[in-house]
Amino acid sequence: MLNHDSGQGKVNIKEQFQYLFEPELIYEIEAKAKHLSIPAGSVIIEIGQLIKQMPIILSGSIKVTRIDEKGREILLYYINPAESCAMTFTCCMEHFPSEIKAVAEDDIEMLSLPFTVMDAWMTKYPTWKTFVMKTIRHRFNDLLKTIDHIAFQKLDERLVSYLKEKVKTTGSTLLNLSHQQIADELATSREVVSRLLKKLENDNKLLLYRSQIKIMKDM
Amino acid sequence: MLNHDSGQGKVNIKEQFQYLFEPELIYEIEAKAKHLSIPAGSVIIEIGQLIKQMPIILSGSIKVTRIDEKGREILLYYINPAESCAMTFTCCMEHFPSEIKAVAEDDIEMLSLPFTVMDAWMTKYPTWKTFVMKTIRHRFNDLLKTIDHIAFQKLDERLVSYLKEKVKTTGSTLLNLSHQQIADELATSREVVSRLLKKLENDNKLLLYRSQIKIMKDM
DNA sequence: TTGCACCTGTAACAAAAATTACCACAATGA
DNA sequence: TCATTGTGGTAATTTTTGTTACAGGTGCAA
Numbered sequence: 235m236l237n238h239d240s241g242q243g244k245v246n247i248k249e250q251f252q253y254l255f256e257p258e259l260i261y262e263i264e265a266k267a268k269h270l271s272i273p274a275g276s277v278i279i280e281i282g283q284l285i286k287q288m289p290i291i292l293s294g295s296i297k298v299t300r301i302d303e304k305g306r307e308i309l310l311y312y313i314n315p316a317e318s319c320a321m322t323f324t325c326c327m328e329h330f331p332s333e334i335k336a337v338a339e340d341d342i343e344m345l346s347l348p349f350t351v352m353d354a355w356m357t358k359y360p361t362w363k364t365f366v367m368k369t370i371r372h373r374f375n376d377l378l379k380t381i382d383h384i385a386f387q388k389l390d391e392r393l394v395s396y397l398k399e400k401v402k403t404t405g406s407t408l409l410n411l412s413h414q415q416i417a418d419e420l421a422t423s424r425e426v427v428s429r430l431l432k433k434l435e436n437d438n439k440l441l442l443y444r445s446q447i448k449i450m451k452d453m
Numbered sequence: 454m455l456n457h458d459s460g461q462g463k464v465n466i467k468e469q470f471q472y473l474f475e476p477e478l479i480y481e482i483e484a485k486a487k488h489l490s491i492p493a494g495s496v497i498i499e500i501g502q503l504i505k506q507m508p509i510i511l512s513g514s515i516k517v518t519r520i521d522e523k524g525r526e527i528l529l530y531y532i533n534p535a536e537s538c539a540m541t542f543t544c545c546m547e548h549f550p551s552e553i554k555a556v557a558e559d560d561i562e563m564l565s566l567p568f569t570v571m572d573a574w575m576t577k578y579p580t581w582k583t584f585v586m587k588t589i590r591h592r593f594n595d596l597l598k599t600i601d602h603i604a605f606q607k608l609d610e611r612l613v614s615y616l617k618e619k620v621k622t623t624g625s626t627l628l629n630l631s632h633q634q635i636a637d638e639l640a641t642s643r644e645v646v647s648r649l650l651k652k653l654e655n656d657n658k659l660l661l662y663r664s665q666i667k668i669m670k671d672m
Numbered sequence: 673t674t675g676c677a678c679c680t681g682t683a684a685c686a687a688a689a690a691t692t693a694c695c696a697c698a699a700t701g702a
Numbered sequence: 703t704c705a706t707t708g709t710g711g712t713a714a715t716t717t718t719t720g721t722t723a724c725a726g727g728t729g730c731a732a
Binding site: 300323357374380381385 | 525527529539540543544546547552582583586589593596597599600601640
């Protein structure tokens with residue numbers, strides 16, 4: 235998760251991808267990709283927007299959500315370093331607009347590939363094809379997990395799952411989250427989240443601070 | 454939706470796929486595919502099962518669902534003629550077990566392709582690659598629609614959406630469904646479905662019979 | 673300093689959904 | 703024929719979730 239090259243300001247592409255892609259492909263990526271730095275909070279793709287580029291994350295992570303007509307939001311999944319977006323593959327290969335919204339969760343370094351290379355690389359580089367298929371499978375499973383949560387779990391269980399997942403992805407048991415943020419990602423209301431969090435605090439599962447939650451070991 | 458070759462008992466592959474695949478690919482499909490007839494209700498894939506074959510539906514449709522540890526079920530989407538399963542693509546290309554359950558909704562005729570051809574055809578036939586990508590995009594959108602429903606809609610709206618979808622896919626306004634079946638697919642209880650259906654009947658949106666629902670025009 | 677935006681807690685209430693517990697009836701097969 | 707099973711109706715109750723309302727605290731910027 236951590237970007238150890240932050241002092242230098244640039245991630246070494248060769249190093250990061252040496253076990254993922256064949257050398258010729260890495261060479262092509264270096265030649266064709268734009269290197270972008272995106273500040274935390276930036277909107278990367280909106281729903282309905284046409285996708286002209288394909289991202290590969292180098293450092294930081296991207297939050298992918300779904301929004302309904304009334305502006306309600308629900309978290310779908312995160313894209314982490316050395317990953318890309320499955321929706322983008324399929325959308326940009328067929329020139330369809332995006333069905334999802336993507337926001338930089340923290341400061342991001344990413345590669346941006348012109349969507350024109352996608353098609354060619356699928357046939358040219360076996361490791362690229364594998365990468366695409368692996369990405370698609372991961373995203374499918376993420377969506378299934380999301381469906382499991384919202385269809386089968388009650389809100390208190392979903393909240394616990396959500397917090398545990400956050401601990402795992404951030405690598406810290408001290409989460410910087412407001413109740414409102416959590417409510418948005420779980421598509422419920424702030425009051426409900428506050429109520430459930432308070433109950434968890436009373437059960438010694440966590441400690442509440444202002445915009446911070448300390449997750450205890452026996453959560 | 455209808456299989457006009459039912460008298461003959463066999464669907465003409467050449468005809469059905471002439472606008473979808475290039476001639477050489479159709480030839481290969483005819484050579485490599487097993488032609489299967491599967492009776493309604495058969496379980497085609499269970500969760501956790503390894504996938505060794507890739508289906509392409511010729512007639513009939515397949516219901517794809519997700520099941521949780523406690524046996525609760527929720528409908529994900531249907532696979533219709535000339536379509537295939539995106540999960541299968543990604544799973545069998547990487548030899549991963551299935552995350553979903555697939556059941557024959559009605560009597561099915563389908564082609565079964567050995568998963569070994571997948572990889573080769575992706576690079577060999579542009580129309581196959583397009584087909585795969587289109588399938589994946591469709592399934593992603595189906596899953597997003599499912600998430601929209603369960604995350605943002607209340608149960609009465611979900612029920613209406615569900616019934617409308619059924620009318621569209623079956624091509625009939627007389628649906629052969631028990632309340633229990635509906636409850637299972639929406640992951641709720643029979644009583645709730647009965648109650649909501651009764652309310653819809655009182656509003657003249659539909660008529661209830663035993664294991665049948667007649668959907669009215671102004672639903 | 674003051675005002676404002678944001679954050680949290682909580683109570684009271686309303687709505688939605690799930691659960692429990694019945695009854696009645698139709699279809700089915702032994 | 704009768705017992706069984708699946709089906710649907712419905713009431714009562716509980717649980718869960720959403721809504722409204724309000725109070726108090728924090729931190730920041732004018």
